[in-house]
Amino acid sequence: METPFLSGFVSLIGRPNVGKSSIMNRLVGEKVAIISSKPQTTRNKIEGIITTDRYQVIFIDTPGMHKPRNKLGEYMMKVSREALEEVDLVLYIVDASSGLGRGEKFVIEQLKKVRTSILLVINKIDLVDQDKLNDIQNQYTDMMDFDGVIWVSALTGQNMDKLMDDILKFLPQGPKYFPDDMITGQPTRVLVSELIREKALELLREEIPHGIGVEIDSMEHRDENDVMYIRATIYCEKSSHKGIIIGKGGKMLKDIGTKARQDIERLLGNRTFIELWVKVKDDWRNNPQTIKTLGYE
Known part of the structure; x- marks a missing residue:
């Protein structure tokens, strides 16, 4: 029996500077999203694409979610909201080394309105004591139910293979949307x-x-x-x-x-x-x- 081909769109959502672009670049294997130590460096939806003989995943890397302060900020928030409505799976990226403040609570309130499946991805675990990870996870899961939780480090690559496996569990059967050798849909x-x-x-x-x-x-x-x-x-x-x-x-x-x-x-x-x-x-x-x-x- 032929194995069905899986394809779908995955959105990366989170506060500024939690590592969304780094995670996508680590998964795709090419530099397709701008990475900087400064917050709010991603301003457009940037599609990173992974294609194998079994699946094709199209990643939508969105601006960090925050309350807008100007017209550009309003546009960035509009992009983030649209990304939540157009995909098969949402990866909610958080920074293990930062506490759950008002900014994260704002994002979670937005995510509660979403019907799409959501994975909580706790990034930068290389920066914290491993025995604190359960407490960090509970801060988020106490506020909202997620369809799965995974701890990763985009910097070291820890658990990135497992993250990819978890993503595939949520993808439907579908066609190849892009050619095999294409890694980004951006001009x-x-x-x-x-x-x-x-x-x-x-x-x-x-x-x-x-x-x-x-x-x-x-x-x-x-x-x-x-x-x-x-x-x-x-x-x-x-x-x-x-x-x-x-x-x-x-x-x-x-x-x-x-x-x-x-x-x-x-x-x-x-x-x-x-x-x-x-x-x-x-x-x-x-x-x-x-x-x-x-x-x-």
């Missing part, structure tokens, strides 16, 4: 802009808040030298931030481009030349037109 321009933004967040650390957006102005592959030429603009909200992003003698901007180029070349598979510009757009996160221009709608 290349989106991935490139996210990689540039990731490096900017890494290098700027606490100097610049989250008022950074990246727009790809042009991408052109030149056959004569097999090089991809990319021109991109980094937008910030204040003139003082522009100087910090550029750096003394342009050093910071050059470092951002160099680090981004390394990841982009791995993504595209050929040599890349990046030209970066910095522009100020006052309060752009409250401007619906700019939010749309930067690819967040």
Whole structure:
């Protein structure tokens, strides 16, 4: 008897910076979602895709759930809510090293409205004493019933295979939605802009808040030298931030481009030349037109 093929969509939901992108990248095996030590680094639904001869899983990595403070925050919450309604399974990711505060209670209140099956995934267990894990789990299960609970570490890979096995238990029989060799449904321009933004967040650390957006102005592959030429603009909200992003003698901007180029070349598979510009757009996160221009709608 032929084994049925399983396929479905899985949403990763949780507070900012609990490791959703790290978990998806660990499962998929490729860097398809922006990872940073700063919260709220994922702004779009980014599809990571795993395909084998037995199943295809499409992961929807959503912005961290939080009460919105501006128009961009409202859009991010809209994306998160939509992701809950469109999938076969929700992975609720929490940070074992953080307590259950008001933020988690807000997320749980949203999840109680969902009819989809929900797995509680307790991440970063490498950062806590193992004998405390049951108490951490009980804090969440006392507030809500889940369809399963698993402890993992995206950093070390602990229990990630078991997480994949648990996911498959909830998938229905279905078709292949994407080709075998496709690992993400995101357009290349989106991935490139996210990689540039990731490096900017890494290098700027606490100097610049989250008022950074990246727009790809042009991408052109030149056959004569097999090089991809990319021109991109980094937008910030204040003139003082522009100087910090550029750096003394342009050093910071050059470092951002160099680090981004390394990841982009791995993504595209050929040599890349990046030209970066910095522009100020006052309060752009409250401007619906700019939010749309930067690819967040």
